[in-house]
Amino acid sequence: MMTSFLFRALDKNAALFLGLLTAIIVAVPALNLLLPPDHPLHVPTYAVTLMGKYLTYALLALSVDLVWGYCGILSLGHAAFFALGGYAMGMYLMRQIGTRGVYGDPLLPDFMVFLNWDTLPWYWYGFDMFWFAALMVLLVPGLLAFIFGWFAFRSRVSGVYLSIITQALTYALLLAFFRNDMGFGGNNGLTDFKDILGFDVQADTTRAALFAASGIALGLCFIICRAITRSKLGKVLVAVRDAESRTRFLGYRVEHYKLFVWTISAMMAGIAGALYVPQVGIINPGEFAPANSIEAVIWVAVGGRGTLVGAVIGAVLVNFAKTWFTAAFPEFWLFALGGLFVFVTLFLPKGIVGTVTDNWAKVSRRKHAVDERPGDTPSTRPAPNPAE
Amino acid sequence: MPYLKSLLVVLCLLILPAGSAHAQEDTESLRPLINELAGGGFSETEQQLGVLAATGNPGVVPALEALADGDLYARKSDGVVFIGERDGRVYKLTDPLTLEPAGEERRRDMKKIKVNNGLRRVIRTALGTLTLMAPDPATRLAAADAMFKAQDPGSIEALDLALTQETEPRVRRKMEAARAAAVLKSDKPEAVKLGAIATLEALGNRDALSVLSGFLPEAQGAEVPATETAMARIDKTLAAWGAAENVWYGISLGSVLLLAAIGLAITFGVMGVINMAHGEMVMIGAYVTFVVQEIIRTSAPGLFNYSLFMALPLAFLTAGLVGIAIERGIIRFLYGRPLETLLATWGVSLILQQAVRSIFGPTNQEVGNPDWMSGAFELGQMTITYNRMWIVVFSLLVFAGLMLVLKKTPFGLYTRAVTQNRRMAASMGIRTPWIDALTFGLGSGIAGIAGVALSQIDNVSPNLGQGYIIDSFMVVVFGGVGNLWGTLVGAMTLGVVNKFLEPYAGAVLAKILVLIFIILFIQKRPRGLFALKGRAVDA
Amino acid sequence: MKKTATGMALAALLATTMLGGAQAQEDTIKVGILHSLSGTMAISETTLKDAMLMLIEEQNKKGGLLGKQLEAVVVDPASDWPLFAEKARELIEVNDVDAVFGCWTSVSRKSVLPVFEELNSLLFYPVQYEGEESQRNVFYTGAAPNQQAIPAVDYLMNEEGVERWVLAGTDYVYPRTTNKILEAYLKAKGVAEEDIMINYTPFGHSDWQTIVSDIKNFGSAGKKTAVVSTINGDANVPFYKELANAGIKAEDIPVVAFSVGEEELAGLDTEPLVGHLAAWNYFQSADADINYDFIDTWHAFTGDEERVTNDPMEAHFIGFNMWVNAVEKAGTTDPDAVIDSIIGVTVPNLTGGYSAMMPNHHITKPVLIGEIQDDGQFETVWETSGLVPGDAWSDYLEGSKDLIADWRKPMSCGNFNVKTGKCGGSEG
Incomplete structure (x- = not known):
């Protein structure tokens, strides 16, 4: 059972991707920790953290691709799940500070002392234990997605209506978390973390470990996504994407399939958020901003929708471009980024991976005039009319 | 201070008849008194005001008015007091008594005679006493x-x-x-x-x-119960008016939402383009208003009150042309792939924001209210500000105009034909690409004139559009995509609901509740308030 | 195959850009500028970037620093708080800057704090803030609450005879803390609970009808009422527009603001707002020769006679000069040496006096109360007789009244508890 599951998940391309990912997971921390700083191949800690952040974004993009690329649910609110996972982790990290906060209160985080709170709110209990926080990282986004999806899919809210109410969801959460009365630190969010599982978050080794953890999480989630999309379930999902009503008339309980993949996707986004927070050192309501969710969708579109690998590449590429542009042309980088989005839509409508695979397919078809169908054509084909 | 005020008033009254007799020759004798104003702190100025008012000489009125406006200056070198008007790096000086021009001085050589709220109150009262029979x-x-x-x-x-x-x-x-x-x-x-x-x-x-x-x-x-009953009665009337006021605030907020959303109701609702650059069209409209006002300020200040009327067609044209350019350059390649329009228009919106930031700078630009949009009037016990009232009227006019265009003109007919069945329309001889471009241009142009109105109540900055884009999408989706009446009813409903919640829940919570309300409402009616019916919608 | 190629190319690109910066060790002293040039905060922060570029250019004209030219490194953190941390790290690790001038919002400062601590660099933070912080690597050149809020309330109470208070703010940490402090302060002065109204609004709030009407209602209780506004930059324009149109005059209900400066007023017709107040440590209208020179240089630098100056610009002016002096004193740009040498450094401020860096990394400042004029400027109507030292830990908050900060040796502590005699907060 397990082997067949894995076997299904791993074809040539996926294996290649996972191999590359493993190489990066091993090589980057090694080059960072083992080589002296003046060695030409040394990877500075700055770069490790940065790449770690890209990997968590890639995981978020992967989760968006799973629902959008394979099930046609365009979520403009996935950053909400990402941020909730991040907050769960952030709360754990806050509790770990203990008496090292500026006020030295053993129980209350600094911002609560600051606002004269005298007791810890009930929802902060348990977050001093890592296992509990880790569970919440999965449960909170998962549960929210389940409840939201339960109602939305049963009511057959679809297409752009669904997109907009996911946006309303993340916007409402954004406003809610901004409120200082909520007890999550308001606009400042949670910050000034000291250590995670007893290790100093600022230490090079911890950073390298977090980087590796992000890579491993990405790899595992990739395998899961791959397994889902290549299973019978995955075929139904694609059917739902391409013709929801027909699939329903064929006797499939469309909403169950949708709900399942939606919840899984939200949990993945939660994991991404949880790994993101210790690496960037802050979580605040800004992560809920609707623009962030839209950006995540754009990463997927740039990389290639419905390809999984494309989502990862898109996320890394766009964010790398952002990092580079904001430093290289601080005054004009929005032109470059905006131009990139327009360019990709007009000239690479299937995203980078989709276009590359298509061309590859053409070339190889020309080479061996005989029919040798390349890898995964069904998944790279975008829906004819995904909004409706 | 109250004592001084009453003293001042009493003095004015007593001396008024006596002083005016020698007004003419006394004018010059006032000069040392006025120069004394340059003396020191506020209390000295206040004392000196008392002395000036006590002369009862109407000659002091210009000086007092200038002081209240903060236009009175003393020359640092000799302490002589003038009325000054800022002109670049210099002040143009006017004699406070003869009102003759008196040359100009560098700004750093003049010292302003400072005035604060307290002094302004004293001056107001003094001038009030003097002008009660004007x-x-x-x-x-x-x-x-x-x-x-x-x-x-x-x-x-x-x-x-x-x-x-x-x-x-x-x-x-x-x-x-x-x-x-x-x-x-x-x-x-x-x-x-x-x-x-x-x-x-x-x-x-x-x-x-x-x-x-x-x-x-x-x-x-007996005064105590009388006061209490009077207060209770006033409270009761005010409470009743308060409810009316809430409705008005709701309508006013709704009209702002309507203005922001109505262009989107065309580009997104009718054409199906997920137009993330919609907010930037609103921004362009606001910046057009700014440019028009700047030109008027420098070349024809007298026309300032008409600036908005001039800005309206220009904003419509500018935003409309930008919209047509976007449609011809990008969106026409994307029909049938609506989600990719999201990606492309998001890119366009980033570019437009940065373009405006590079041209006009990142800071807020000043867009003034013309006189007829400033101030407020009383309706019963309700204060209605003119700008809000005109925006309500304007939004309804825009809505009515748009309805007319879509329902009563050939262009509207073509638009509806193309959006309902593109191929059929094409085979009937309609040039669909042109209709697409013009419709998108119309939606963008309407967003542009919304920008003219919104510039009157909000920041004119590169971020202007971002502030409205989410709300606009909510309104269109809530009302039902593709239905303009839905947009109208949706905007007004959300506005009124928001304003009724606000006094109880606070501004933040009210907004959250409205969002939750939208989410729940969509569960009940998955295609919005006014859903389009028929098979076409399920394609 | 192609994927591998893409991946490889990407990795190579990453590697080159990230390693590239480290080699550029030239004969200049680098200064990082970390202000948002895009996004919501660009409105306020872009000006500060320009001001820093001007200060650096001026310093270079004077012969630079330690015989070297200064070089500005500008990055855009895009109003994205985690990006602030990333960019700060990039400035210090990749570009090798010796000091960073930047941040505006509290959250951006909080976001970069651990980075500066870890990499031991210097941050000069130029904006008025909520206090309750003193960090070894950060110098707070803006106002602490005791340098802005409390004098303003004193002024209203004493000069305007205000008895009823509306504390209106945007819902984030600066207004929350300031209002907490003010509430405690007002109550200590004998103001009754029912004479204080507190109201919070979200960021970028643009529909002020209800709140302005509430303020009017609250103000009709027969007692002199004032509004203390900690409303954040962007929301102020619609707030003041509503206020002006609703006919609330400064003579009747004055509004004193802590986040509204010349820059914010530039987007407004101030005619109906004359007399509303703001409390800052500098106004462009300050009557001092050094200020006129500064304004002239600024206008020449920007090529725009209409560009205004404001308080955070002055804070950068002071902070930059302090850093320059401290580096000259220490003879090196090494952060540890500068942290030691900068305490006690005194430089001219733009209001005609001098400001000194104190052991708690805050500076001494005059407090000015200004009234809005019809030309968009402020007129100083009151100022403290002497300089007010910035208080890192408020005396009016329960958790912090026993805390002090002193970064001189041997104490070297940002949160020393005078009761327990220990470094490390108020408990235990």
């Missing part, structure tokens, strides 16, 4: 208002005198109110005060309530 009713009204706010027992006589001659009912009412307010502060007998309480109760507004509640702690005997 020929212009507006001036008299302002004077009476100043008296009302001053609540100075010393002014009762002046008011009585003025009341004997006053014929304008509106000014009379204000004077009576001012007199009543002053009586409550005086040591007049109880019966007089009870009369004053009744006058104020009849006035029945917030100002009256304010005076009465200020009086309550000092009230004695």
Whole structure:
């Protein structure tokens, strides 16, 4: 059972991707920790953290691709799940500070002392234990997605209506978390973390470990996504994407399939958020901003929708471009980024991976005039009319 | 300070008749007194004001007015006082007594005679006393208002005198109110005060309530219950008006949402383009208004009140042309792939924002309210600001105009035909690409004129569009995509719901609740308030 | 195959850009500028970037620093708080800057704090803030609450005779803390609970009808009422527009603001707002020769006679000069040496006096109360007789009244508890 599951998940391309990912997971921390700083191949800690952040974004993009690329649910609110996972982790990290906060209160985080709170709110209990926080990282986004999806899919809210109410969801959460009365630190969010599982978050080794953890999480989630999309379930999902009503008339309980993949996707986004927070050192309501969710969708579109690998590449590429542009042309980088989005839509409508695979397919078809169908054509084909 | 004020008023009254006789020759003798104003701190200035007013000489009025406006300066070198008008790095000087031009000085060589709220109140009261019998009713009204706010027992006589001659009912009412307010502060007998309480109760507004509640702690005997009943009655009327006010605020917010969303109802609702650059079209409209006002300010300041009328067509054209350019350059390649329009228009929106930031700078630009959009009027006990009222009217006009275009013109017919069945329309001879471009241009142009209106109440900055984009999408989706009536009803509903929640839940929570309301509502009606029916929608 | 190629190319690109910066060790002293040039905060922060570029250019004209030219490194953190941390790290690790001038919002400062601590660099933070912080690597050149809020309230109480208070703010940490402090302060002065109204609004709030009407209602209780506004930059324009149109005059209900400066007023017709107040440590209208020179240089630098100056610009002016002096004193740009040498450094401020860096990394400042004029400027109507030292830990908050900060040796502590005699907060 397990082997067949894995076997299904791993074809040539996926294996290649996972191999590359493993190489990066091993090589980057090694080059960072083992080589002296003046060695030409040394990877500075700055770069490790940065790449770690890209990997968590890639995981978020992967989760968006799973629902959008394979099930046609365009979520403009996935950053909400990402941020909730991040907050769960952030709360754990806050509790770990203990008496090292500026006020030295053993129980209350600094911002609560600051606002004269005298007791810890009930929802902060348990977050001093890592296992509990880790569970919440999965449960909170998962549960929210389940409840939201339960109602939305049963009511057959679809297409752009669904997109907009996911946006309303993340916007409402954004406003809610901004409120200082909520007890999550308001606009400042949670910050000034000291250590995670007893290790100093600022230490090079911890950073390298977090980087590796992000890579491993990405790899595992990739395998899961791959397994889902290549299973019978995955075929139904694609059917739902391409013709929801027909699939329903064929006797499939469309909403169950949708709900399942939606919840899984939200949990993945939660994991991404949880790994993101210790690496960037802050979580605040800004992560809920609707623009962030839209950006995540754009990463997927740039990389290639419905390809999984494309989502990862898109996320890394766009964010790398952002990092580079904001430093290289601080005054004009929005032109470059905006131009990139327009360019990709007009000239690479299937995203980078989709276009590359298509061309590859053409070339190889020309080479061996005989029919040798390349890898995964069904998944790279975008829906004819995904909004409706 | 109150003592000084009353002293001032009394002095004015006493000396007024005596002083005016020698007004002419006294003008020059005022100069040293005015120069004294440059003396020192506020208390010295206040004392000197007393001295000036005590001369009772109308010659001081320009100087007092200039001082209240903060336009009075002393030359650092010799301490002579002038009225100054800023002109680049210099001040243009005017003599405060003869009102003749007196050359100019570098800004760093002049010292401004400082004025604060306290001084301004003193000046207002002093000028009020002097102008209570002025020929212009507006001036008299302002004077009476100043008296009302001053609540100075010393002014009762002046008011009585003025009341004997006053014929304008509106000014009379204000004077009576001012007199009543002053009586409550005086040591007049109880019966007089009870009369004053009744006058104020009849006035029945917030100002009256304010005076009465200020009086309550000092009230004695029969005055206490009288004041309390009067206050309770005013409270009750005000509460009823408060509900009406909430509805009005809701409609006003709804009209803003409607304006912001109505262009999107075309580009997104009718054409199906997920137009993330919609907000930037609104921004372009606002910036057009700014540019028009700048040009008017520098070349024809007299036309400022018409600036918005000039900005409207220009904003429509500019935003419309940008919209057509976007449609021809990008969106036409994306029909049938609506989600990719999201990606491309998001890119366009980033580019437009940065373009505006590079051209105009990142800071807020000043867009002024023309006179007819400034201020407020009273409707019963409700204050309605002109700009909000005109925006409500304007949004309804825009809506009606758009309906007319879509329902009654050939272009509207083509648009509807193309959006309902593109191929059929094409085979009937409609040039669909042009209709697409024009429709997108129309939606963008409407967003542009919305920008003209929104520039009147909000920041004009590169972020302007971002602030409205989410709300606009909510409104269109809530109302039902593709239905303009839905947009109208949706916007008004969300506006009113929001404003009714706000007093109870606070601004933040109200907004969250509205969002949750939208989410739940969509569960109930998955295609919005006014859903399109038929098979076409499920394609 | 192609994927591998893409991946490889990407990795190579990453590697080159990230390693590239480290080699550029030239004969200049680098200064990082970390202000948002895009996104919501660009409105306020872009000006500060320009101001820093001007200060650096001026210093270079004077012969630079330690015989070297200064070089500005500008990055855009795009109003994205985690990006602030990333960019700060990039400035210090990749570009090798010796000091960073930047941040505006509290959250951006909080976001970069651990980075500066870890990499031991210097941050000069130029904006008025909520206090309750003193960090070894950060110098707070803006106002602490005791340098802005409390004097303003004193002024209203004493000069305007205000008895009823509306504390209106945007819902984030600066207004929350300031209002907490003010509430405690007002109550200590005998103001009754029912005479204080507190109201919070979200960021970028643009529909102020209800709140302005509430303020009017609250103000009609027969007592002199004032509004203390900690409303954040962007929301102020619609707030003041509503206020002006609703006919609330400064003579009746004055509004004193702590986040509204010349820059914010530039987007407004101030005619109906004359007399509303703001409390800062500098106004462009300050009557001092050094200020006129500064304004002239600024206008020449920007090529725009209409560009205004404001308080955070002055804070950068002071902070930059302090850093320059401290580096000259220490003879090196090494952060540890500068942290030691900068305490006690005194430089001219733009209001004609001098400001000194104190052991708690805050500076001494005059407090000015200004009234809005019809030309968009402020007129100083009151100022403290002497300089007010910035208080890192408020005396009016329960958790912090026993805390002090002193970064001189041997104490070297940002949160020393005078009761327990220990470094490390108020408990235990």
